Amino acid sequence: xxxxxxxxxxxxxxxxxxxxxxxxxxxxxxxxxxxxxxxxxxxxxxxxxxxxxxxxxxxxxxxxxxxxxxxxxxxxxxxxxxxxxxxxxxxxxxxxxxxxxxxxxxxxxxxxxxxxxxxxxxxxxxxxxxxxxxxxxxxxxxxxxxxxxxxxxxxxxxxxxxxxxxxxxxxxxxxxxxxxxxxxxxxxxxxxxxxxxxxxxxxxxxxxxxxxxxxxxxxxxxxxxxxxxxxxxxxxxxxxxxxxxxxxxxxxxxxxxxxxxxxxxxxxxxxxxxxxxxxxxxxxxxxxxxxxxxxxxxxxxxxxxxxxxxxxxxxxxxxxxxxxxxxxxxxxxxxxxxxxxxxxxxxxxxxxxxxxxxxxxxxxxxxxxxxxxxxxxxxxxxxxxxxxxxxxxx
Numbered sequence: 001x002x003x004x005x006x007x008x009x010x011x012x013x014x015x016x017x018x019x020x021x022x023x024x025x026x027x028x029x030x031x032x033x034x035x036x037x038x039x040x041x042x043x044x045x046x047x048x049x050x051x052x053x054x055x056x057x058x059x060x061x062x063x064x065x066x067x068x069x070x071x072x073x074x075x076x077x078x079x080x081x082x083x084x085x086x087x088x089x090x091x092x093x094x095x096x097x098x099x100x101x102x103x104x105x106x107x108x109x110x111x112x113x114x115x116x117x118x119x120x121x122x123x124x125x126x127x128x129x130x131x132x133x134x135x136x137x138x139x140x141x142x143x144x145x146x147x148x149x150x151x152x153x154x155x156x157x158x159x160x161x162x163x164x165x166x167x168x169x170x171x172x173x174x175x176x177x178x179x180x181x182x183x184x185x186x187x188x189x190x191x192x193x194x195x196x197x198x199x200x201x202x203x204x205x206x207x208x209x210x211x212x213x214x215x216x217x218x219x220x221x222x223x224x225x226x227x228x229x230x231x232x233x234x235x236x237x238x239x240x241x242x243x244x245x246x247x248x249x250x251x252x253x254x255x256x257x258x259x260x261x262x263x264x265x266x267x268x269x270x271x272x273x274x275x276x277x278x279x280x281x282x283x284x285x286x287x288x289x290x291x292x293x294x295x296x297x298x299x300x301x302x303x304x305x306x307x308x309x310x311x312x313x314x315x316x317x318x319x320x321x322x323x324x325x326x327x328x329x330x331x332x333x334x335x336x337x338x339x340x341x342x343x344x345x346x347x348x349x350x351x352x353x354x355x356x357x358x359x360x361x362x363x364x365x366x367x368x369x370x371x372x373x374x375x376x377x378x379x380x381x382x383x384x385x386x387x388x389x390x391x392x393x394x
Contacts, residue, residue: 001023001024001025001026001132001134001142001144001146001147001148002023002024002025002026002147002148002150003026003121003122003147003148003149003150003151003155003156003157004025004026004027004149004150004151004152004155004157004281004283005025005026005027005029005032005103005107005116005118006033006103006150006151006152006281006298007099007102007103007106007281007295007298007299008150008280008281008282008283008298008299008301008302009025009027009148009150009151009280009281009302010025010103010106010107010110011048011052011106011298011299011302011303012148012150012280012302012305012306013025013110013114013116014052014106014109014110014114015052015302015303015305015306015307016306016309017110017111017113017114018052019306019309019310021309023114023115024114024115024117024142024144025114025115025116025117026117026120026121026122026136027116027117027118027119027120027121028119028120028121028137028151028156029118029119030118030119031118032100032103032104032107032118033100033103034100035100035178035179035258035259035260036098036099036100036178036260037098037099037178037215037217037260037289038063038096038097038098038099038194038207038215038217039096039097039098039099039102039292039294039295040094040095040096040292041058041094041095041096041097041102041295041296042093042094042095042293042296043093043293043296043297043300044296044297044300044329044383045293045295045296045297045298045299045300046093046094046095046296047093047300047383048299048300048302048303048304048383049299051303051383051384052109052303054105054106054109054299057105057108057109058095058097058102058105059095061097061098061101061102061104061105062095062096062097063096063097063098063192063207063209064096064192065083065096065192065193065194065207066082066083066084066191066192066193067080067081067082067083067192067193067194068080068081068083068193068194068196069081069193069194069195069196070195070196070197070198070355070356070359071195071196071197071198071244072197072198072243072244073242073243073244074243074244075244075245078198078356079198079355079356079359079360080359081359083096096194097295098209098215099295102295106299119137120136120137120138121136121137121151121156122134122135122136122137122147122156122157122160123135123136123137124160125147125157125160125161125277127147127161127274127275127276127277128275128276129275129276130276131143131144131145131146131276132144132145132146132147132275132276132277134147144276145276145315146276146277146278146309146315147161147276147277147278148277148278148279148280148305149161149277149278149279149280149283149284150279150280150281150283150298150302151283152281152282152283152286153169153262153265153267153282153283153286154169155267155279155282155283157277157279157283158267158269158279158283158284161274161275161277162269162274162277162279168267168268168269169265169266169267170265170266170267170268171225171263171264171265172263172264172265172266172288172290172337172338172341173221173222173223173264173341174219174220174221174222174263174264174290174341174345175219175220175222175227175234175238175261175262175263175264176217176218176219176261176262176263176264176289177216177217177218177219177231177235177259177260177261177262178215178216178217178218178259178260179215179216179253179254179258179259179260180209180213180214180215180216181213181214181216181249181252181253181254182211182212182213182214183212183213183214183248183252184212186206186208186214186245186248186249187208187209187212187213187214188208189245190206190207190208190214191208192208193207194206194207195207196217197242197243197244197246198352198356199242199352200346200347200348200349200351200352201220201221201345201346201347202218202219202220202221202238202239202242202345203218203219203220203345204216204217204218204239204242204246204249205217205218206245206249214249216249216253218235218238218239219264219289219344219345220238220239220345221345221347225263225265227261227262227263228261230256231256231259231261232253232254232255232256232259234261235250235253235259235261236250236253264288264289264290265286265288266286266287266288266334266337266338267282267283267284267285267286268285268334269284269285271323272284272285272319272322272323272327273316273319273320273322273323275316276315276316278305278319278322280298280301280302280305281294281297281298281301281302282294282298284301285297285301285327285330285334287330287333287334287337288334288337290337290338290340290341290344293333297329297330297333300326300329300383301326301330303383304322304325304326304383305318305319305322305326307383307384308321308322308325309322343355343358
């Protein structure tokens with residue numbers, strides 16, 4: 001049983017079904033989510049997507065991005081990153097995708113025998129030595145060999161099986177939002193660039209989608225992790241002072257139901273499994289958007305968990321091996337995200353200038369590979385390697 005029909009849950013459902021497991025997927029939302037921002041899909045997730053045969057479909061859904069550029073109040077370019085150079089330095093293994101498109105690709109792969117239940121979640125977990133007995137929001141009861149929490153940063157499974165959210169969620173001092181609107185004129189102005197405002201403490205980014213749509217990404221600093229009741233009003237208040245095309249985008253911001261809005265946070269759980277309940281993706285090890293690898297780690301983590309469950313007779317042993325294999329891949333990326341927060345969203349003019357200089361240096365030979373490695377990280381092991389022995393556990 002998998003709670004969460006996002007990237008991690010769908011990836012795991014496909015992997016386990018392929019290995020012969022009977023899979024039920026529970027999703028609180030009434031249907032597939034259409035909100036979400038553009039992501040760069042690379043690193044271990046790219047490797048896992050190749051292993052499960054997903055890459056051809058992802059290449060169909062990808063967006064060709066020529067440049068990431070920062071612009072001033074008048075739309076003039078101040079700094080940027082050539083995506084072709086970035087992709088070459090990463091070995092050609094980078095895809096720019098919308099999060100909903102990645103979910104679509106994973107959902108398309110599921111055969112009808114995978115039971116996906118929307119508008120359904122978990123209200124109680126009876127975690128037994130031989131399995132789990134779960135009560136659902138419709139009052140029905142299901143029993144399974146394993147319950148997997150793949151339900152995001154604000155995981156219900158983690159809360160019921162591990163404890164209150166406050167014990168595990170580390171707020172990183174920012175809020176983020178994303179929405180889309182139709183505007184062929186702005187779409188043409190953006191072209192194949194991902195443009196962000198070159199600003200302090202808050203920035204808004206834009207990129208053109210298919211059919212004349214424009215996608216908006218926003219992030220700003222806030223000392224308060226609490227989310228606003230009216231997200232559209234909050235966005236207009238936070239970003240109303242920015243120039244270029246920001247005022248027009250704010251005027252076109254949809255109703256709150258059409259806006260993705262959340263805090264920027266990491267999730268750190270001391271042990272990912274408890275009995276026959278385990279966590280994957282953001283529910284267990286969210287790295288935050290500052291790391292840029294949440295989707296990649298979700299797909300790869302699902303692949304690693306499924307592989308261990310298929311290769312090990314005892315579920316508990318498989319869960320222990322999954323964590324020993326995967327935690328060393330996740331921890332450095334979480335640490336890097338915390339260190340890069342001030343670079344990602346500068347908190348002063350001095351840091352803003354330092355980011356411009358860093359992006360100029362990234363164009364130089366050899367330094368471009370160093371820059372990409374600092375973003376992607378080095379894979380310490382193949383996804384198909386066996387985990388280190390228990391005595392070697394960090």
